[in-house]
Amino acid sequence: MSKLNCPPLSDITILDLTHVLAGPYCSMILSDLGAKVIKVEQPDIGDDTRHFPPFRDGHSAYFATINRDKQSIALNLKDDTDRAVFERLLAQVDVVMENYRPGVMERLGYGWDTLSARHPHLIYGAVSGFGHTGPDALKPAYDMVAQARGGVMSITGEKNREPVRVGASVGDIVAGMFLGHGLLAALYQREKTGKGQKVDVAMLDSQLAIIEHAIAITGETGVPPEPSGARHPSIAPFETYHTADGLMVIACGNDVLFRKLCQVIGKPHWATRPEFENNLARCENVQLLRRRIETVTLGHPRAHWLEILTAEGIPCTPIQNVAEAMQDPQILARNMVKHLPAPDGGKPFVAAGNPIKMSSVDDTRTPGAAPLLDGDRDAILDWLAEQER
């Protein structure tokens, strides 16, 4: 049974000057929620990620997944003819978003003050490495610069080894998601005021915003936390454990779950021992606790433990690689793996689905292909003429 599809942003058009990841990820989310996204790209070159591997038949799979369902027009914002088209577009859209370094839009004559005076309804979103204010506003950044400077790398990895990058590009993605919140809140507010506003999100700020636990600890103790490998820094048992045939995660967030775990693994008396009696004691004795648990878990294969722990409601899981996650029955049941049409009609590109399941959005829908560079020029100009009529 197909669900009615009337997505929340179906009356919204976004003029998207962003490239690489933070901005395009944000406009991907808004597109998944129904917005029409017009991607403005540099002539000939286009979005940098068009040149990121892996490629198939000259098309970047990376570009294809993030830019699904968007339209593309190539415009040189230093050329008068193209500027005229861009300005006509500005007059018709709800949101303009960019991820240039601060000042670039001003030099082009499209700074927020100018645009806002001309188009009071326009919402302006900017995502940059360090934001539009502060002493380092003009410095360049990439995902890993934000992860490293913002403290996330310092708490990721193994103690006494060099810090590692978070495998997911959270420096970009989380910034794109904060921008998404800002743009949606601005759209809501515009319904009341009729006026747009500027949203300014920095990748660096966004990293600090996701380490709430480390900040609370540092604020109280003055001592920044170290990386804690595969365990949660202040809950136990809450980490990876070896079984007869591989690692698994067991996560007991409270005493009730720990008591259940002790029962299930045949060691009910552990739960009342002073060294394990509550979370604080377990954290203090976390290495002893791990060794004790592993003396048991090493005795059977992982499948055995997953089955009996799950039956008792104890949170646990294998550590899946990305291929395994993409075939996970729960992931598939949630429409989280999408096969996007290739621009040339070839084998589809695989991408993650939309994790925001809403009554108004038909989640079974397959998004449209990512655009060829300048591939929607005619359609966009037609739409523009229609809007201007």
Add this chain to the structure above:
Amino acid sequence: MSKLNCPPLSDITILDLTHVLAGPYCSMILSDLGAKVIKVEQPDIGDDTRHFPPFRDGHSAYFATINRDKQSIALNLKDDTDRAVFERLLAQVDVVMENYRPGVMERLGYGWDTLSARHPHLIYGAVSGFGHTGPDALKPAYDMVAQARGGVMSITGEKNREPVRVGASVGDIVAGMFLGHGLLAALYQREKTGKGQKVDVAMLDSQLAIIEHAIAITGETGVPPEPSGARHPSIAPFETYHTADGLMVIACGNDVLFRKLCQVIGKPHWATRPEFENNLARCENVQLLRRRIETVTLGHPRAHWLEILTAEGIPCTPIQNVAEAMQDPQILARNMVKHLPAPDGGKPFVAAGNPIKMSSVDDTRTPGAAPLLDGDRDAILDWLAEQER
């Protein structure tokens, strides 16, 4: 000069049944954007995180930061008197949000179908481990279970070592942020339709949604990526490098930046060598490239390299621990470190600020304290009576 403060969600009230992190992080963002958040807690016990370290004078610093500016009322949803209060609240709020396992709200008589029939304007937000549909909907989860099952752990850490957890709780936080998008989009849509809707977000889905790069690679090659330590898996140079006195990150996302880097470190001829001439070649020879770069960077201290690379616009940074990040002049200039009042008037708790900088929100404002358990009962009942008048 203080800015006008008219935050976008100042007319919105959220009835928040969530606890621990994913849900409360979402309502924290919405509260930072102006929403009134009424936190409904279990009598006597309250939110689990009230019992998470570090503590000061009996108050959890962790709870204090995530629940700033919210109000608290303790209600037992199995008690008739408390249910009556809860039902009066439901009739007056815009959003109700919960992070129980699927089915719990239905058993309480507050499932989405029931609530929607009674209060068509109500928006319902749910965040859970695996979502409200699919074969594993009822399984329990915590942050690390989502990180492990969703593939994020498999790409984080060092090759040939055991996987590590992402130091930030991205299993919870990213799910909370997708819920935030859904709720904001639902608020926008309600302005057009007058009707609420349900938003259902799973932690597991949310993990898959942030590994776009790994999915593109796996989809094309069939081979899931391994963890790549401190480097980006498909850009070079883009990792940590040793200097005379410590590690730093250098990130060159394109050929222009690489050529600049070669100039600045006195090796302009590297840029034209076949093994380094473009990103693909550099990725294939990434270990050679690292050794070459380090023969140079090891010759001077980090401060030297930061200065001369920054002067040429090459993205680079030290790897800051959380204490260093919290004192970073750029972070401070962006109001990203807030000192929240303690509930007993003692020394403030330190928390990250709001990374969403909007024209309508006064970013210099200090949020209010987190509530004591049931600490706002009278104020909430007074507000309720006023709404009902």
